[in-house]
Amino acid sequence: MYRRLLQAELDRGVSNIFSHNLASLAGSTAAQVRRDLTYIGCTGSPKTGYPVSELRDAIGRCLSPNGEERLALVGVGDLGRAILSRFRGRQGHLSITAAFDTDISKTGRVTHGCRCYSMSEIEDVVRREGIVAAILAVPADEAQGAAETLAMAGVTGILNFAPVSLRLPRNVHVENNDLTMAIEKVAFFGRENHNA
Amino acid sequence: MYRRLLQAELDRGVSNIFSHNLASLAGSTAAQVRRDLTYIGCTGSPKTGYPVSELRDAIGRCLSPNGEERLALVGVGDLGRAILSRFRGRQGHLSITAAFDTDISKTGRVTHGCRCYSMSEIEDVVRREGIVAAILAVPADEAQGAAETLAMAGVTGILNFAPVSLRLPRNVHVENNDLTMAIEKVAFFGRENHNA
Numbered sequence: 001m002y003r004r005l006l007q008a009e010l011d012r013g014v015s016n017i018f019s020h021n022l023a024s025l026a027g028s029t030a031a032q033v034r035r036d037l038t039y040i041g042c043t044g045s046p047k048t049g050y051p052v053s054e055l056r057d058a059i060g061r062c063l064s065p066n067g068e069e070r071l072a073l074v075g076v077g078d079l080g081r082a083i084l085s086r087f088r089g090r091q092g093h094l095s096i097t098a099a100f101d102t103d104i105s106k107t108g109r110v111t112h113g114c115r116c117y118s119m120s121e122i123e124d125v126v127r128r129e130g131i132v133a134a135i136l137a138v139p140a141d142e143a144q145g146a147a148e149t150l151a152m153a154g155v156t157g158i159l160n161f162a163p164v165s166l167r168l169p170r171n172v173h174v175e176n177n178d179l180t181m182a183i184e185k186v187a188f189f190g191r192e193n194h195n196a
Numbered sequence: 197m198y199r200r201l202l203q204a205e206l207d208r209g210v211s212n213i214f215s216h217n218l219a220s221l222a223g224s225t226a227a228q229v230r231r232d233l234t235y236i237g238c239t240g241s242p243k244t245g246y247p248v249s250e251l252r253d254a255i256g257r258c259l260s261p262n263g264e265e266r267l268a269l270v271g272v273g274d275l276g277r278a279i280l281s282r283f284r285g286r287q288g289h290l291s292i293t294a295a296f297d298t299d300i301s302k303t304g305r306v307t308h309g310c311r312c313y314s315m316s317e318i319e320d321v322v323r324r325e326g327i328v329a330a331i332l333a334v335p336a337d338e339a340q341g342a343a344e345t346l347a348m349a350g351v352t353g354i355l356n357f358a359p360v361s362l363r364l365p366r367n368v369h370v371e372n373n374d375l376t377m378a379i380e381k382v383a384f385f386g387r388e389n390h391n392a
């Protein structure tokens with residue numbers, strides 16, 4: 001919504017805008033507009049307001065980062081390889097651009113188009129590639145340690161395939177991909193349908 | 197609930213029970229009891245009613261088949277191997293007891309404790325092992341064909357990992373394990389948390 005309004009302002013030749021102006025255009029309050037814009041990392045100046053074209057770009061990057069959203073994969077075993085092959089190349093704005101593993105026979109190699117680094121390189125690579133989210137495909141007893149390494153490197157979203165629950169700082173969002181629940185469900189409905 | 201009631205009757209030395217008796221114990225109607233019991237494949241006789249111990253066993257098998265619930269896996273590639281290793285042995289009452297693949301270098305071998313058969317053996321093995329549900333881990337363009345083979349063999353529950361939607365008869369329950377949605381979500385929240 002903001003993006004559309006900002007584009008319209010640009011088209012009218014407006015280069016700066018105050019939060020209260022944007023608020024009246026959006027049917028919202030100045031405080032809400034300031035809160036939203038701070039959330040996506042934009043600050044205005046009390047004197048000149050917000051620069052319209054910069055604001056429009058910043059919002060664009062946040063909603064659906066027209067620049068790609070890069071992910072890391074940790075654990076290039078059977079599951080990791082299946083995920084790399086499934087996600088080879090870009091899928092929309094998402095792509096897996098770096099993989100990590102502790103097995104030295106895997107680091108330095110390229111699997112399904114993705115280079116595998118050692119875990120000691122994770123901080124440099126995450127910062128250089130602008131990676132904010134990762135997929136965790138390591139054995140259960142290694143998952144907590146690997147997840148902490150990711151969080152320390154600045155990753156704030158983790159898709160966890162290991163069957164353990166991770167204890168991480170609140171700023172890291174975790175999604176668990178629990179195989180057991182899905183299999184229980186299929187077995188239950190399979191049995192129901194079978195008996196029907 | 198029925199199971200508990202039937203066990204109590206057995207303990208009192210009752211060997212046969214009529215649907216209206218079970219109904220009054222369960223606070224239900226005779227018609228509902230007959231419907232429930234037909235659903236799990238049990239029929240009584242108007243003269244002698246239902247044999248209590250057989251009925252208790254049949255209900256037990258249905259609710260949480262104390263006998264194991266056996267599943268098949270189709271596609272022993274990277275993902276299939278990761279699933280077999282994750283599900284090695286019994287997990288509660290679930291176990292993957294047979295795998296299938298079209299690759300002759302895989303059939304006849306045992307992977308993570310599970311024997312791999314050729315697709316031509318699927319009907320015999322599914323019937324022999326009493327398999328009602330399966331996990332589908334084949335490439336997208338093979339998924340529909342493999343799913344139809346499973347349905348023809350009598351499988352009525354499928355956990356589909358391939359990124360395609362399956363068209364199957366109504367009696368086959370399908371759960372889709374969609375990787376893209378989970379990754380989109382993690383990337384979105386990772387980005388939100390990163391900017392916060």
Ligand SMILES: NC(=O)c1ccc[n+]([C@@H]2O[C@H](COP(=O)([O-])OP(=O)(O)OC[C@H]3O[C@@H](n4cnc5c(N)ncnc54)[C@H](O)[C@@H]3O)[C@@H](O)[C@H]2O)c1
Pocket residue numbers: 074075076077078079080100101102103119137138139140142145146161162163177178179277278279281282
């Ligand atoms: N939810 C699901 O759908 C699902 C399906 C199958 C497997 N799994 C789970 O996924 C995980 C991976 O399974 P797999 O069969 O691929 O295992 P795997 O043993 O084949 O692969 C694990 C990989 O992780 C690497 N590794 C181990 N410790 C590491 C660490 N500390 N840091 C980085 N890399 C490390 C290993 O070198 C190996 O390459 C397991 O936890 C398994 O339970 C989940």
Ligand SMILES: NC(=O)c1ccc[n+]([C@@H]2O[C@H](COP(=O)([O-])OP(=O)(O)OC[C@H]3O[C@@H](n4cnc5c(N)ncnc54)[C@H](O)[C@@H]3O)[C@@H](O)[C@H]2O)c1
Pocket residue numbers: 081082083085086270271272273274275276296297298299315333334335336338341342357358359373374375
């Ligand atoms: N949702 C998820 O979490 C997720 C993750 C990774 C991969 N995938 C999907 O899982 C599937 C398998 O991926 P993979 O990397 O293991 O692929 P793969 O190529 O490594 O393995 C596929 C296996 O299926 C066998 N196969 C092919 N056609 C068959 C048929 N008609 N009947 C029986 N077996 C057949 C092949 O011989 C091979 O062993 C793909 O569709 C992929 O997109 C899903």
